[in-house]
Amino acid sequence: MSASSSPASSPVWHTALFPAPPTAVLDRLDALYRDLHAHPELSMQETRTAGIVEAWLAELGCAVTTGVGGTGVVGVLANGGGATVLLRADMDALPMQETTGLDYASQAQGTDPSGRTGFVAHSCGHDMHVTWLLGAAWLLAHHRDRWSGTVLLVFQPGEETGEGAAAMIADGLLDRFPRPDVVLGQHVIPAPAGSAAWTAGTAMSASDSLEVHLHGRGAHGSAPENSIDPVVMAASAIMNLQTLRSRETGMRQSAVLTVGSVQAGNSDNVIPDEAVLKLNVRTFDEDVRRRLLSGIRRVVSATAAGAGAVAEPDVIDLGAHPLTVNDPAATLRVAAALRTVLDPDAVIESPPATASEDFGAFGTAWCVPSVFWFVGGTDPDAFAAAEAAGTVHELPSNHSPAFAPVIRPTLEIGMQTMLAAASAWLGDGS
Numbered sequence: 001m002s003a004s005s006s007p008a009s010s011p012v013w014h015t016a017l018f019p020a021p022p023t024a025v026l027d028r029l030d031a032l033y034r035d036l037h038a039h040p041e042l043s044m045q046e047t048r049t050a051g052i053v054e055a056w057l058a059e060l061g062c063a064v065t066t067g068v069g070g071t072g073v074v075g076v077l078a079n080g081g082g083a084t085v086l087l088r089a090d091m092d093a094l095p096m097q098e099t100t101g102l103d104y105a106s107q108a109q110g111t112d113p114s115g116r117t118g119f120v121a122h123s124c125g126h127d128m129h130v131t132w133l134l135g136a137a138w139l140l141a142h143h144r145d146r147w148s149g150t151v152l153l154v155f156q157p158g159e160e161t162g163e164g165a166a167a168m169i170a171d172g173l174l175d176r177f178p179r180p181d182v183v184l185g186q187h188v189i190p191a192p193a194g195s196a197a198w199t200a201g202t203a204m205s206a207s208d209s210l211e212v213h214l215h216g217r218g219a220h221g222s223a224p225e226n227s228i229d230p231v232v233m234a235a236s237a238i239m240n241l242q243t244l245r246s247r248e249t250g251m252r253q254s255a256v257l258t259v260g261s262v263q264a265g266n267s268d269n270v271i272p273d274e275a276v277l278k279l280n281v282r283t284f285d286e287d288v289r290r291r292l293l294s295g296i297r298r299v300v301s302a303t304a305a306g307a308g309a310v311a312e313p314d315v316i317d318l319g320a321h322p323l324t325v326n327d328p329a330a331t332l333r334v335a336a337a338l339r340t341v342l343d344p345d346a347v348i349e350s351p352p353a354t355a356s357e358d359f360g361a362f363g364t365a366w367c368v369p370s371v372f373w374f375v376g377g378t379d380p381d382a383f384a385a386a387e388a389a390g391t392v393h394e395l396p397s398n399h400s401p402a403f404a405p406v407i408r409p410t411l412e413i414g415m416q417t418m419l420a421a422a423s424a425w426l427g428d429g430s
């Protein structure tokens with residue numbers, strides 16, 4: 001998503017809440033970001049990143065717990081009475097090759113759980129999220145006179161695969177740490193650095209990933225009468241699945257059903273035994289989601305039966321991200337806080353995004369309000385030039401191999417937006 005207008009020039013540091021970190025600390029954070037960017041790690045494998053986080057938090061005097069839900073790290077900063085605020089950053093990178101050409105671009109490779117080795121890149125900006133939260137932690141730890149309460153610093157593994165938040169919760173997060181009054185998180189996006197976007201209520205879609213195995217019977221390509229052709233079955237299933245969106249989803253509802261992968265056979269004259277589809281479903285409403293997911297099973301089953309398949313299709317759940325629902329009252333509190341550290345005109349209310357997150361799992365598990373918002377990370381001058389040329393849509397966005405936020409002033413801005421939002425709940429220390 002992108003904000004539609006550029007912010008007016010705003011000071012890089014707003015001193016109302018916390019003084020700017022010393023230049024040496026900003027330089028350390030800048031170098032730390034470049035290091036994380038050059039050394040990305042796949043979901044649930046963030047051991048190096050977790051080690052860096054652990055060392056930084058320990059240096060600050062945080063109570064640090066590592067290995068929460070795999071590679072998750074939790075730091076606790078307790079500073080007298082007051083609210084408990086959970087601040088979350090995700091740590092994982094994506095299985096893709098970076099093309100930014102930056103001198104700190106990733107050359108790293110990784111191996112996923114299926115054994116596939118390939119390039120890894122921080123093309124979603126989670127390296128910036130980690131740096132923001134470590135910077136915010138530095139300020140909280142060094143200016144305890146400016147706030148009171150308890151801050152939980154949650155560094156989550158495996159956001160991209162939808163595993164990490166659930167893994168931390170399954171590993172006893174709720175029993176091992178104090179219950180927060182609010183859960184806060186932010187994501188960098190291709191909007192001007194100095195801008196932010198927020199949504200009250202449903203903010204991001206739910207995402208479900210499925211793999212469907214269609215079972216036919218192989219034969220020579222010259223004798224289709226001896227086969228039950230899974231390729232034709234797959235083609236029918238793909239077309240029939242689209243009617244779930246066009247015929248079974250109302251015009252005021254919205255959903256996306258994408259068949260992103262079709263695999264069957266290796267040769268032009270061999271009819272294979274099996275076809276495999278990979279599907280992704282995005283929805284903004286739990287009823288629509290349930291109906292689509294059950295519809296997928298019904299459609300592939302009926303399509304296979306109609307083709308005389310030798311067995312029922314296997315439908316395998318590849319993972320899901322829940323809906324991200326921002327508590328409306330807490331969201332307005334965050335938006336007001338963001339306006340105290342950014343140009344108020346650059347803090348924009350925006351419609352729900354079709355991207356997905358597992359951030360919402362924390363607030364849901366604890367039954368507390370949560371708010372997730374977006375922070376611009378594009379050079380404001382480059383954004384303004386793209387706006388003037390009508391090419392904003394060509395700016396690299398999250399998951400593009402060319403995506404990387406401009407480090408300064410994105411680094412300083414994200415620290416301030418996180419601290420401003422947290423301070424809307426924390427005491428002022430007086």
Ligand SMILES: [Zn+2]
Pocket residue numbers: 124160398399
């Ligand atoms: Zn992502």
Ligand SMILES: [Zn+2]
Pocket residue numbers: 124125126159187
């Ligand atoms: Zn992300």
